[in-house]
Amino acid sequence: xxxxxxxxxxxxxxxxxxxxxxxxxxxxxxxxxxxxxxxxxxxxxxxxxxxxxxxxxxxxxxxxxxxxxxxxxxxxxxxxxxxxxxxxxxxxxxxxxxxxxxxxxxxxxxxxxxxxxxxxxxxxxxxxxxxxxxxxxxxxxxxxxxxxxxxxxxxxxxxxxxxxxxxxxxxxxxxxxxxxxxxxxxxxxxxxxxxxxxxxxxxxxxxxxxxxxxxxxxxxxxxxxxxxxxxxxxxxxxxxxxxxxxxxxxxxxxxxxxxxxxxxxxxxxxxxxxxxxxxxxxxxxxxxxxxxxxxxxxxxxxxxxxxxxxxxxxxxxxxxxxxxxxxxxxxxxxxxxxxxxxxxxxxxxxxxxxxxxxxxxxxxxxxxxxxxxxxxxxxxxxxxxxxxxxxxxxxxxxxxxxxxxxxxxxxxxxxxxxxxxxxxxxxxxxxxxxxxxxxxxxxxxxxxxxxxxxxxxxxxxxxxxxxxxxxxxxxxxxxxxxxxxxxxxxxxxxxxxxxxxxxxxxxxxxxxxxxxxxxxxxxxxxxxxxxxxxxxxxxxxxxxxxxxxxxxxxxxxxxxxxxxxxxxxxxxxxxxxxxxxxxxxxxxxxxxxxxxxxxxxxxxxxxxxxxxxxxxxxxxxxxxxxxxxxxxxxxxxxxxxxxxxxxxxxxxxxxxxxxxxxxx
Numbered sequence: 292x293x294x295x296x297x298x299x300x301x302x303x304x305x306x307x308x309x310x311x312x313x314x315x316x317x318x319x320x321x322x323x324x325x326x327x328x329x330x331x332x333x334x335x336x337x338x339x340x341x342x343x344x345x346x347x348x349x350x351x352x353x354x355x356x357x358x359x360x361x362x363x364x365x366x367x368x369x370x371x372x373x374x375x376x377x378x379x380x381x382x383x384x385x386x387x388x389x390x391x392x393x394x395x396x397x398x399x400x401x402x403x404x405x406x407x408x409x410x411x412x413x414x415x416x417x418x419x420x421x422x423x424x425x426x427x428x429x430x431x432x433x434x435x436x437x438x439x440x441x442x443x444x445x446x447x448x449x450x451x452x453x454x455x456x457x458x459x460x461x462x463x464x465x466x467x468x469x470x471x472x473x474x475x476x477x478x479x480x481x482x483x484x485x486x487x488x489x490x491x492x493x494x495x496x497x498x499x500x501x502x503x504x505x506x507x508x509x510x511x512x513x514x515x516x517x518x519x520x521x522x523x524x525x526x527x528x529x530x531x532x533x534x535x536x537x538x539x540x541x542x543x544x545x546x547x548x549x550x551x552x553x554x555x556x557x558x559x560x561x562x563x564x565x566x567x568x569x570x571x572x573x574x575x576x577x578x579x580x581x582x583x584x585x586x587x588x589x590x591x592x593x594x595x596x597x598x599x600x601x602x603x604x605x606x607x608x609x610x611x612x613x614x615x616x617x618x619x620x621x622x623x624x625x626x627x628x629x630x631x632x633x634x635x636x637x638x639x640x641x642x643x644x645x646x647x648x649x650x651x652x653x654x655x656x657x658x659x660x661x662x663x664x665x666x667x668x669x670x671x672x673x674x675x676x677x678x679x680x681x682x683x684x685x686x687x688x689x690x691x692x693x694x695x696x697x698x699x700x701x702x703x704x705x706x707x708x709x710x711x712x713x714x715x716x717x718x719x720x721x722x723x724x725x726x727x728x729x730x731x732x733x734x735x736x737x738x739x740x741x742x743x744x745x746x747x748x749x750x751x752x753x754x755x756x757x758x759x760x761x762x763x764x765x766x767x768x769x770x771x772x773x774x775x776x777x778x779x780x781x782x783x784x785x786x787x788x789x790x791x792x793x794x795x796x797x798x799x800x801x802x803x804x805x806x807x808x809x810x811x812x813x814x815x816x817x818x819x820x821x822x823x824x825x826x827x828x829x830x831x832x833x834x835x836x837x838x839x840x841x842x843x844x845x846x847x848x849x850x851x852x853x854x855x856x857x858x859x860x861x862x863x864x865x866x867x868x869x870x871x872x873x874x875x876x877x878x879x880x881x882x883x884x885x886x887x888x889x890x891x892x893x894x895x896x897x898x899x900x901x902x903x904x905x906x907x908x909x910x911x912x913x914x915x916x917x918x919x920x921x922x923x924x925x926x927x928x929x930x931x932x933x934x935x936x937x938x939x940x941x942x943x944x945x946x947x948x949x950x951x952x953x954x955x
Contacts, residue, residue: 293341293348295357298374301338301345302423308334309416317409327412328399335392335419343386344814349381357501359429368487373429375500376898379575383426383568386647389790390564391419393783397655401949409553411451418444422565426572431480431498433574438476438533438569442469445566448554457553465546472536472543476573479529480524489517506577511583527580527587530573538570538624541598545878546620549845551613551667554656558613562620563651571627574855578636592632594720596726600623603733608742611667612657615741619693620650623732629723630708632717638707645700648790649692655784656686659776660745664752668875669741672751679775683746683782689842690738692791693729694840698894703795705731706836710829731836735843743851749854 301803320326327717348355402408421440428434432557483497493515495502509515530639534540539547549568551558561567573592574581581587588751602621609615623646659668659682660675676683689841692699695706709731750773775781809934 292352293345293355295374297341297378298345298355298357298427301341301388302420302427303343304334304337305416305423307421309413309420312409312413312416320409321366322406322410323404323408324389325399325408327409328395328402331412331416331419332392332399333494334393335388335395338423339385339388339392340800342381342388345376346381346385348365349376349378350784356376362433364431368484368491370432370498371430371496372433373499374427375429376427379572380426382640382644383572384423386568386644387419387422387426389832390647390651390787391415391422393554393787394560394563394651394655397559397658397780398554401556401658402554405554405688407451411448414444414544415557415560416452418448418560418565421750422569425569429500431483431500431503434474434500438537438573439473440577441537441566441569442466442473445469445550449550449560450558451553451557455552457549461546461549461552467508468546469536472532472534475529475532476534479526479533482526482529486518489515500576504577507579507583508636519847523541524584524586525578527577527584528590529938530577530580531591533586534570534628535594536570537573538567538628539621540570540594540624540628541601542597542878544621548614551617551810553610554940555654555661556879558617559654559658562617562654563647567620567624568643568647571624571631571639572630574631575636575640578631581631582634587632588632588720590632592629592776592929594663595628595630595632595731595817596723597625598622599730600630600726600733601625603730603737605732606737610659610670610744612672612745613654613667615669615737616650616653616657619653619734619737621909622734623693626705626708626727626730629727630711633712633720633723635708635711638704638711642701642704642708644790645692645704645794648787648794649689649701652685652689652784652791653693655746655780655787656682657691659780662776662780665772666752669744671751672745673748674746675773676746678750678773679746680774681781682784685781685788686742686746688788688791690742694735694738695836695842696840697837698795700791700793700795702833702837706833708831709836710832713829713832728836730840732843735840737842739847740851743848747851749810804865851922852937 308331311330314328314543316324316330316817324525347357354377355374357374358374359371362370362372364370395412398411398415402411403409421437421444424440425437428437446462446466449465450458452458453462480498487497490497490502494508495506497503506515507523510518511520537545550561552795553561558941581591599622601627606615606618606622609618623642627639627642627646630636630642657667657688659679660672663674663679663685666672688699692701695702709724709727712720712727715724742774750774
C-alpha cells in the first residue's frame, strides 16, 4: 500500500522544483544556469518512480482510497482537497511523468545557450505539476484550479519567445480560445453546485468527482429527484466544451497549429502528455455523466470522428513539419473522443497512452531536424536520412506507429477503436467506423509525405537561404549545421522509440507488466461500475486496415520518387481544393476577422467605447464639478483671521449647548 504522502509528492516535487528554480537559481545563479534543468529532471525522476509505484499498487490492490482534507465551507457545502488514485489516475501519472521527464532531458540540449533557459525550466515545472495535480484531483473545484493552471502554463510556454510577434499572438490565441470552452465547464460546475440539496439528500457531495459519477445511475432511475435527462445532457455538453477547448476539437481547434511558435519541446509536451491530453482525460473522468445521456454520446462520436478527418485533410498540404504533427494530434484526439462517444472507453484511453509516446518522439525528431537545418519548412529539407540516421530511424518508428503498422503501439489501440465501431450497431457506429477509416488513410498519406520530404531526396537548403533572407545568418556556414544531434537529445528519443514499439503489448494478457500478470488494458482502466469488456482482435479487419496503409505508403513513395519537387506537384495533382486546405478552410479568418475584429473590436469595443465616453466620462466630469463647486463654497469660510475662527467656535459651542438643553 503506497502512503498518501507519496502521491502528494508526485505533485509537489515539480512544484518545489518550480519554486527552487524561480526563487533561488534565477536570482543567484543567472538566467542561463544549467542547474535549473538538473533540478527539474531530478524532481520529475522522483515523480516518475512514485508514479510507477502507484501503478503497481493499483494493479495489485485496486483503486486506492485516501481521506480528503477540509478546505472551506460555502453555503453549507464542504470543499475538500483530496486524491483519486484509480486505474485511470495511475496510467495518466505514469504517462505525464515519463513523457515530461524525457522531454526535460531533451531540452537540456535543445535549449542550450537560450537566454531564457532558467525561465523555460521554471515554466516547464509549473506546467508539468499542474497536469499532475489535475490528474489526481478528487474535487471538481480542485480540478478546475489545476485546469486553469494548465492553461496558464501553456500560455507562458507558447509565448516563451515573447519578443516574436507571432509567438505572442499564438499564446494569446491559445489562451482566449480555450477560455471559450472553459466557460462551458464552469457553467457545468455551477449547475452541480446549484443541485447541492438534491445530492445532499442521499449523502452525496455534488463537487466530489466520485459522488458525481456514482449519482448518475440514481438520477436516471429517478432516485435523485429534480434533475431531468435534459439537464444531464446540458451538464455533459458543458463538461465537453471544456474538453473540446483543451483537446482542440472542432471548432475550437484553431489555437493548436499556431501554438507551434513555442520551443519544440514545449510542443512535444503539449501534444503528448499535458494540455491536449487533459481534454480527453476530463471526458474519461466524467464518463458516467456522458453515458447518462445518449445525445451527449452522439455529439462526442460525430464531432470527434469529424475532427479526425477534418484535421487530417489539412495535414496533407502543410509544409511546416511541426504543423503537420499538430494537425495529426488534432486528428488522433478526434479518434479518442469518437471512441469515447461510442462507449469504447478502454480503447480510447489505450490510444491516449500509446499516442503520448510516439507523438512526443515525432516532435522531438522535428526539433532535431530544425537544429540541423535552421527551419521547420520541409520544402527546404530533404536528404537528411544519411546525415541524421538515428533521428531518421526514431521518426520512422514514430511515423509507422502513427499510421498503425503491426506490431507497433499505434496498431493495437487504433484497431481496437475501429473494431469496436465495426461491431457496434446503428448509424453512429457506422459513421464513426467509415470516417475513422478514411482518417487512417489520410494519416498514412501525410505521414509518408512528411518523412519523404524531410529525409529523402536531395538537400534543398540552398533555396532556403535565397528565399528567406532573415535566416541567412543561421545557414551562413552552408552544410556545417547538418549533423546528428548530441546524445542528450538522442537518448530520450531512444527511450520513447522503445515505448512506441512495445507499449501496445500491454494489451496482451500473456505479457507481464512490472513483474505481475496484466489483464486486458481496457478492463483495467474501465471506470467503477462499468461492464465493458474488450472485444477480441478482429484479425480480418486488422489485416485489411494494415494492408490499405502499406499500399498507400507505397503509392506515396512511388509518386514522390517520380515527382521530387518538394511536394508541390503532388498537391496540384491530387488535392483539388489545395487552396482551401492551405487556408485551413478559412475558419481562422472567420474567427480572427469576423468574430474578433468585427464582433469584438468593432461592435463590442465600439459599444464599450461609447459607454466609456458618454457615461463613465460624464460621471467623472459631474463628480469633478461637484467637488470643485463644493470646494469653492467652503473656501469662502477660510478667511485666515483667528478672531473669526474663535467667534465661529464659540457660536458652534452655543448651538451645541442649546440643542442639548432642548432635547434633554
